[in-house]
Amino acid sequence: MRGPVLILVGPPGSGKSTVGRLVAERLGVPFRDFDADLQREQGMETGELVVQLGRERFQEVERETLVRVLPEHTGVLALGGGTPTAPGVPELLEPFHVVFLDVELEHLLRREGLVPLHPWLLPNPRAHLRKLLAERRPVYTAVADAVVPTSGRAPEEVAEDVLATLTTSNEHQAG
Numbered sequence: 001m002r003g004p005v006l007i008l009v010g011p012p013g014s015g016k017s018t019v020g021r022l023v024a025e026r027l028g029v030p031f032r033d034f035d036a037d038l039q040r041e042q043g044m045e046t047g048e049l050v051v052q053l054g055r056e057r058f059q060e061v062e063r064e065t066l067v068r069v070l071p072e073h074t075g076v077l078a079l080g081g082g083t084p085t086a087p088g089v090p091e092l093l094e095p096f097h098v099v100f101l102d103v104e105l106e107h108l109l110r111r112e113g114l115v116p117l118h119p120w121l122l123p124n125p126r127a128h129l130r131k132l133l134a135e136r137r138p139v140y141t142a143v144a145d146a147v148v149p150t151s152g153r154a155p156e157e158v159a160e161d162v163l164a165t166l167t168t169s170n171e172h173q174a175g
């Protein structure tokens with residue numbers, strides 16, 4: 001099957017881009033960031049796109065773009081934080097190895113650059129993120145083959161665990 005060897009999902013700031021790059025490097029495959037695909041095609045940062053288009057239209061654009069670009073990605077793909085919640089997206093992810101990078105609210109709030117990148121979190125990022133985590137955890141879990149906790153752990157440690165899920169999954173398929 002053509003498509004990514006690994007797809008990372010999780011809330012904004014969970015480490016999809018950071019960990020995704022490390023894992024891709026270790027596997028010797030390319031890393032792709034779905035937010036960068038959207039930004040290139042739409043000519044605007046995705047955080048700004050959510051504000052301009054509204055969430056509903058943004059999610060339609062996400063699904064349409066994902067259908068087109070999934071077969072082009074052969075390496076590690078980091079999805080946008082909200083991509084798995086877009087209608088029709090969980091079905092598209094089913095054939096692939098998906099890992100959910102989980103993070104606790106307090107750890108998330110300490111991570112750098114979160115709010116400037118995601119202006120739709122304003123005016124109350126803490127309350128917005130608390131609600132977002134509660135609503136999305138079941139969705140991320142449902143689309144994922146494995147969950148890797150990231151709170152209080154260095155990206156390198158997280159990357160090791162993500163790599164281990166690939167080995168386990170290969171053994172499973174082989175057996």
Ligand SMILES: Nc1ncnc2c1ncn2[C@@H]1O[C@H](COP(=O)(O)OP(=O)(O)OP(=O)(O)O)[C@@H](O)[C@H]1O
Nearest residue numbers: 012013014015016017018081111112150153154155
């Ligand atoms: N395990 C970690 N521990 C502490 N900080 C981390 C960890 N993983 C990532 N970070 C930091 O948190 C910030 C967000 O990480 P990153 O951009 O990889 O998240 P993301 O899931 O790709 O978010 P987005 O949805 O915004 O693209 C970065 O400043 C990064 O250095």
Ligand SMILES: O=C(O)C1=C[C@@H](O)[C@@H](O)[C@H](O)C1
Nearest residue numbers: 012035046047080081082118
């Ligand atoms: O969690 C979200 O809803 C988002 C996360 C980002 O990756 C971007 O895709 C956009 O800012 C929306």
Ligand SMILES: [Mg+2]
Nearest residue numbers: 016017033078
């Ligand atoms: Mg990212």
